[in-house]
Amino acid sequence: MEHRALPRLAAPAVAALLAVTTACTGGTVQGRPGASGLRDPYFPKAGNGGYQVEHYALDLDYDPADGVLHGRAVITARAEQGLSSFNLDLSGLHVEGVDVDGEGARFNRTGNELTVRPADDVKKGRVFRTEVVYSGRPKALTDADGSREGWITGEAGAVGVGEPVGSMTWFPGNHHPSDKAAYDITIRVPRGYEAVSNGELRFRTEGADGRTQFAWHSPEPMASYLATAVVGPYKVTTGRTPSGVAVYNAVSPEEAAASEPTLARLPEMVEWGSGRFGPYPFGTAGAVVLPAGTLAYALETQTKPVYPGAPGDESLVLHELAHQWFGNSVSPKSWKDMWLNEGFATYAEWLWDEDHGGPTAQEHFDALLAGDTDVDEAADAGWDAFPPADPPGPEDISASPVYQRGAMVLQRIRQEVGDEKFFGLVRGWAADHRHGNASTADFTAYAEERTGHDLKKVWDVWLYGKARPK
Numbered sequence: 001m002e003h004r005a006l007p008r009l010a011a012p013a014v015a016a017l018l019a020v021t022t023a024c025t026g027g028t029v030q031g032r033p034g035a036s037g038l039r040d041p042y043f044p045k046a047g048n049g050g051y052q053v054e055h056y057a058l059d060l061d062y063d064p065a066d067g068v069l070h071g072r073a074v075i076t077a078r079a080e081q082g083l084s085s086f087n088l089d090l091s092g093l094h095v096e097g098v099d100v101d102g103e104g105a106r107f108n109r110t111g112n113e114l115t116v117r118p119a120d121d122v123k124k125g126r127v128f129r130t131e132v133v134y135s136g137r138p139k140a141l142t143d144a145d146g147s148r149e150g151w152i153t154g155e156a157g158a159v160g161v162g163e164p165v166g167s168m169t170w171f172p173g174n175h176h177p178s179d180k181a182a183y184d185i186t187i188r189v190p191r192g193y194e195a196v197s198n199g200e201l202r203f204r205t206e207g208a209d210g211r212t213q214f215a216w217h218s219p220e221p222m223a224s225y226l227a228t229a230v231v232g233p234y235k236v237t238t239g240r241t242p243s244g245v246a247v248y249n250a251v252s253p254e255e256a257a258a259s260e261p262t263l264a265r266l267p268e269m270v271e272w273g274s275g276r277f278g279p280y281p282f283g284t285a286g287a288v289v290l291p292a293g294t295l296a297y298a299l300e301t302q303t304k305p306v307y308p309g310a311p312g313d314e315s316l317v318l319h320e321l322a323h324q325w326f327g328n329s330v331s332p333k334s335w336k337d338m339w340l341n342e343g344f345a346t347y348a349e350w351l352w353d354e355d356h357g358g359p360t361a362q363e364h365f366d367a368l369l370a371g372d373t374d375v376d377e378a379a380d381a382g383w384d385a386f387p388p389a390d391p392p393g394p395e396d397i398s399a400s401p402v403y404q405r406g407a408m409v410l411q412r413i414r415q416e417v418g419d420e421k422f423f424g425l426v427r428g429w430a431a432d433h434r435h436g437n438a439s440t441a442d443f444t445a446y447a448e449e450r451t452g453h454d455l456k457k458v459w460d461v462w463l464y465g466k467a468r469p470k
Contacts, residue, residue, distance in 0.1 A: 031082030031121040036113050038176050041336045042394035045112065046165050047176025048087040051077040054127065055181055056224075058171050061188040061211075062195075062231055064157050069093070070135045073171050076127060083122040088114040089165070090172040091150070093136040100130050114172055138169045144395035147296055154294045157193065157232025159306060161299050162225035164335055164397070173224050177331050178437050180221035187229055188213045194234040196250045198227060198302045200284050218302065220282055221435045223331045228301040230288050241267040241285070243274065248286035248304065255289045258310035262317055263287055269314075269321050269352075276351060277322075278427045281329035281434055287317070300345075302328045315349045322348030325430045333439040338397045339388035339463075340443060343406020344426075350407060365411045368404055369470075378404050384468040389440045408469075409462045416458060417451040425450045 034050025057074040075088070091112045098107045100118035107116050114132070122128050138151030138160075149166030152159050160170045168175045187195035188211045199218030206212050234250040241247060247267055251259050266287065274280050284303045292309030298316055299306050300323030311317050326348070327341030350361040359367070359375050367375035368383055383404035391397050414422040428450050429443070438446075444463070448455050461469050 030123070031079075031084040033115075034081070034083050034086035036087045036115070038178065040176060040334050042391075042397060043164055043176075043335055046089065046335075047179060048089065048174050050081050050083050050086050051079050051122075051174070053077045053174050053179055053181040056171070056173060056183045056185075056227075058183070058185045058229075060170075060186065060229060062158065062229075063190055064153070064193070064231060065190070067137045067153055067158075068135065069138050069151070069170060071133070071171060073130075073132045073134070073173070075130045075132070075173065077130070077174075079122045079124050079126050079128060082124045083118070085115055085117045086122075088116065088130070088132065088172040089168040089175040090114045090132075090134070091141065091168045092139050093134045093169075095172075096133045096135065098130065098132050101128050105130075112168060132172045134172065141166050141169060144393065145398060146395075147398075152294060154232070154291055156291065157230070159231075159288075159290055159294060160227070160229040161295065161301065161306060162227060163299055164225055164394075167224045167227055170229065171227075175224045177223040177225060177335070178333050180223050180331060180435070180437065182220070183216075183218040183222055183227060185216045185218075185227070185229060186213060187216075187231065189231050192233060193231055194236060194250055196228075196230040196234065196236075196248075196288055196304065198222060198304060199282075200246070201248065220302075220329075222302045222328070226300065226302040226328055228288070228299075228304065228306060230290070230306065232291070234288070239267065241270045241280075243271060243280075245270055245280055245282075246284045246286075248284060249289075250286075250304075251289040252291045252309075255292065255310040258312065259287075259289045259307075262311050262314050263289075265314055266317060266321070269318055272352070272355070273321060273325065273348070276348070276423070276426070277325045278430045281325060281430075285321070285324070287311075287320075300324070300327055300341075315352065318352045319345045319349050329435055330430060330433040331437045333437045333442075335394070335397055336389070336391070337438070337440050338391070339402045339406035339409070340438065340440065342398070342403040343388060343409060346403045346407040347410045350411075361411050361414070365408055368408060376404075383408070387462075387464045387466060389463045405462070405469075409458065412458045412462050413447060413451070413455060416455060417453050421451045421453075 037045035038047035055076040059072040061070040098105045103119045105118045140148045140150040150169035185197040189195045191210050195214040197216035202215040202217045237249050239247045282303050286304040288306045295308040300320045305320035322345040326344035350364045354360045364376050368379050371379050373379045381400040383400045388401045388406040
């Protein structure tokens, strides 16, 4: 089926792309280039300096039959310095044109960097709009730990997953968790397919051209690695939690029967999490269950985590839901802070067990120390290999110490300060950093201030200590 092409840039804009005149008015440089990376400890080229994105408007057109993606990204950002040029992260795909505030801009590609040179410098503090028109067959990336991310295709569709940098395979942006923005994602697909993304479905329209348009709106800030676009013949069900949070589930038909018992508990889990961690931070919740084998992992994509087949274990659904508070609402400042995502989500699993007749958090903690896999299957997964706040390299940010030992750090705090202060800390952390970013240093300072306890020994031994804690 032929794609309905997106409108292209006007002829004057195209001509401007070829201009070789200076990018600054009157030839006087008022700004300087934005950095091409944020020097993240593990992904130094991820993200870009000089601006903060406020909003992404993504207009996508995709047909699984040929795998070609046509896209337009309109990126609204605020300049944090005077900019003579700035970068966007984009892997592969052909850029057909770029303009800034309606004027054609020069651009060039080097690796995964799209460098944009506006016709006039962007002044510090100014809000500016960059439009990028692009197309091509997006390709997946292979991470340092061997897993695949980015735009993943299957027999009947595709899914975009972005942790840590895969979102740059399907849209240009500032792809680092420290730059969060609101999103509007519109996706056109052949009739008979569903297109699912983050947030609320604003409308679904059947076109006369045989294509269906889905418009998704995410008003709360979102890190780009949590954005998703899923295309396929999914079975959609909707509902609400008892407190009124909208629930939207899209399930691959062959996984529907096996997924039903676990997903049926999702509304209950949202209510439970709201009681433990504070109000659910988004307007919608839900899940996307992919055909089995599409991915090798589940991912906490904002408001609708994706699962690689039916999530038979309710603890997996609880884990990804807990990320909506810890990781999605309170996001890491850098990828070195991953334990704040995974340690909290793992600890949420322990609390769910504790509140529903399973092992207590203390019993999980003791089982890990003793290597008792009957109580906790992860007890022999190498939780003591390195300190959770200092993974050796990018291949380790999703390893067991980040999850299990991260959760053990939280249990050690609970042991030191008692339940009342501990749960006040957890709820306060989620509330005071809601929809923001935080680092490990932010957490350790907050924990001591909130509880009134000196927790240096916990940090030294459990969070940063290289030796196996006892």
